[in-house]
Every structure is written in C-alpha cells, then in structure tokens.
Amino acid sequence: MELARKKRDIFGSIFINGIRLFFFILVFVLVLILSKIIYEGIGIISLEFIFDAPRNNMMDGGIGPAIFGTLAVTFIMILMAVPLGVFAAIYLNEYAKDTFLTRVIRTSVNNLAGVPSIVFGLFGLGFFIFFIGKNIDEVLQTGLLFGQPCLLWASSTLAVLVLPIVIVSTLEALNAVPKTHRDASYGLGATKWQTIRNVVLPQARPGILTGTILAISRGAGETAPVLFLGAAFFLPNLPIADICIGGYCISMINPAEQFMYLAYHIFILATQSSNPTLTLPIQYGATLVLIAITFLLNVTAIIFRYRFRKIIGRI
C-alpha cells in the first residue's frame, strides 16, 4: 500500500514539474525574443524615426510612411470586415435554420481561418485586381486605375483574410447569450429583431469587440498578402488625397494609391536592401513599432472587454 502511494506521488510530481518546465520554456522563448527586439530597437526610436520617411537608399531616416500605410490599410480593412463579419454571424446564429448547408458554411468559415495568408494574397490579386478592378476600369472607362495593386484591394484582401476571425468570435459571443434571456424577451412580446437588438447584442458586444481587435492586429501584422497588392518598396508620398468641397479641403486616405507597409518594410530591409546589415537597427526599430502597435490593440481589446463585462455585471 505504502509503495503504491509513493509511486503515485512520484508520478504526480514528475507530471506537474514536466508541465511547469514546458510553461517556463514557452515564457523563456517569448521573453528572449521580446527582450532582443526591445534591446536592439529601442535606441533608434525617436519622434523623427516614427514620423520621417526613409532616406539615403533606406539606410537612414524613419519609417513614417510605413506606419501610416499600415494604419490606413487596417482602417479601411476594419470598415469592410467588421460590418460584414458581424452581420454574417448574426444571420448564421440567429436567423439561419440549422440545415446541412449552414453547417457546411460554419465549418468552411472555421477552415478559412487556417488558410495560409499567401493564398489570400493570390486570391486578392486574381479576384480583386484582375477580375473586379479590371472590370470596373472597363465599365467606367477609367483606364488603368482600379485594375492595379492599390490600397483598396490590399484592404479588401486583408478584410477577407480576417473575416473568419470576426465571424467566429461574433458567433461565439452570440452563442454565449443565455437562451433564458431570449425567452424572457420573447415572453414579453418582443419581436426577433427587438430581442437581438436589446438583449443579445448588448451582451455579445465585448466578445464581438475582442474578435474585431484580434482581427486588426492579425491584419496589421500580415506580410504575404500585401506583397501582391500594392505594398511598395519606397514611396516619397503618403497615399492621401485632398477632398475639397467649396474651398474647404480635408486630407483623406486615397484608396487608389500604393502604400508602404510596416511588415513588408521589415521584410524588404532584411532581404532586398543593398546592405541588410547596415539597416539592422531600422529593422529592429520597425519590428518594435509593429509589435507595440499590435500589443496596444490587444490591450485596448482587453480593456474594452473588461469595461463592458463590468457594465453587464456578474452572471
């Protein structure tokens, strides 16, 4: 008896310590990567680095246009992906009957999230540029305007890429709203839409937001798709255009322009520039900025979720 117990205890402690070891390996690797990037990158970070354009054949200057391009592309991506994804999820979860077809769609959405991003890039090139863009040009007689890589198609492609993330997290958030709350609403004579608007959506909002922001940070970090879709090596001008109404002008993102992109910029500096070793500090700086942006977005997501949960209260 005593021996059996000893054996059991030894086995248990090996197991627990094994798990602990794996955990520490994981944390160690993460800390190693982050500290290396911060250590190498922090020195170069300055206001000039963040706002200035690259100079001197990319050896010098900042990454301003790349940051701007990244933000512009993700901004337009959100405008497209979030409404589309949220409404698709609402339809799938609340309205569509549970049939073979809707099950196939649900599974496909999940699988879509696992497709390599380069495939989305090729899809964007083929579908948005060569099919939609070319046809718009032909119909509107705009010459070569939409049928070439530009910010709009990069955003569209990234929107398609992050759509599964938005849909899946929205579906989960909607699913988590208790049936009893819906029953209460229907029992009081609410219509389906009233129930969704007043009971389901407010409770699902934190989950939807989390999914949205995760999608943003995923989109902002992608390199492969933008390769084909208008990310430029170097552009002297930002992709903006002045929209003037009655002598009053505002600068807007110009979706027909090409753009610089942070993740692509890092890739270019590391592989295509005339002297990858000399640009190392800039690469580290740009990487640090990219990580900081995605990190900030994730923190925003967590704060939002926390605040909404607090409003909703304990359940």
Place this chain on the structure above:
Amino acid sequence: MKKTKISVKDLNLYYGHKQALKDITLEIPVNKVTAFIGPSGCGKSTFLRTINRMNDLIDDVKISGNVSIDEINIYDKDIDVVNLRKRIGMVFQKSNLFPKSIFENLVYGLRINGMKNKKLLNEIAEKTLKQAALWDEVKDRLNEHAFSLSGGQQQRLCIARALVVEPEIILMDEPASALDPISTGKIEELIHELKKRYTIVIVTHNMQQAARVSDVTALFYLGELIEYDSTTKIFTNPDKKQTEDYVTGRFG
C-alpha cells in the same frame, strides 16, 4: 360554473416524432390559479408554453388541436404571435433578468412598445412594483444593477416585469423552485394577491405549493392529462387511483 379564460381541445404536440402531449382537453377558469402538477418530463411545462406559443421558437415542433383564449383560437394563422405574448406574461423557473438596471428590466416590455415618456415610465414602474410588493425594497435603488438583488427579489422583479405590460394571463413555470422557503412564501402571497386581476397558470413540482396557491389542479403523466378538478378534490378525494398515489407521494 366559473367563466373560462383558456380553453384547450384535443391538443397534441410532437417534438419531431416524439409525442409530448396527448389529446389534452381542459378549460382554465378566469381569475383563478390553475396548477399543473406531475413528475418531470410529463409535459406540463410544454403545455404551459403552448399557451403563449413559446414552443414556436423550437424547431421541429408540430401541434394539432385547439387552444383558445376568450374563444379565439391562438393557433389560427391570422394571430399575431407578438401581440399574443403581450397579453400573456410569463415567469420562468430561474430568474432571467437582463443584465441591466432594475428599472430598465422592469420597463423592458414598455420600451419595446416604443414608450419613451420618462414620467409615464416612472409612474407605471412604481405602480407595478407596488402591485408586486417590491416597491419598499427597491424604491431607492432602481438604477442599481438587477443582479444586486437577492434571488427571491430577482424572481419577484421577473413577475413585476411581466405585469408591466398589463397582461390578462400570467404563466409561471416553477417560479419558486430555486428559492428558499421565505422567498417562496412571498411569491405565493403575491400569486394570491394577483389572481384578483389575472388568470394565473402555474407549473409546480411542489405538491404543498399546488395545494396552497391553486384553485384548480391538473395532473399530467407521460403527456396525458390524468385528472383535472378543483384543488380540494384532487388533494382530498380524487377520482383516480393514480392521482391519489401521486399527491400522496407514492409515485412520481
């Protein structure tokens, strides 16, 4: 005999191929408390939900027969289900308040009808809370989160929420099964008070509760209506042996 509010004739209900209710025929009197008793899975909750057509929300439910309220068949195709549910309040087994303030929970039924007048909302809220004997407990904390109330208070707020839209019928699905005896007592008092104005149908597992609060009792078993009579008769001198066995606790 008492006036009838709800009249059910030859009601059959199927979940897919499984028959959950078999040829139910009964009449529920106005301004009385009618209790449905029976062992779990006997169809009493399902039957309750046919009265405000909550079963419509479940896929694969087939219903035949007739359920009439004030002599109008509610399964007629011209019936507006949303309006029907406004005439019938429902209280569920567990409190299902929304994650909103006490006040917003209470006036939900009015808000979805488009009522915006703050003064009117306040008036109705006060009147209803008084009717539900909850006013003194919550009057100073109407803007607090509904989940800050105790379990019993939450359930009474659910009842108040159902009363706000001035229904004619209140359906209660085991409203006190998750509550302590004191809260249960308060709910039962409330039911007693409410039957002056409303027709109440209550599903309960608790035999003593059925005996205490109801005027009429129906016993269900395996989807069939076994016996339906005045509560006094059901509990003291039922016609059927099965009823006697159930109310005395010999089966179920």
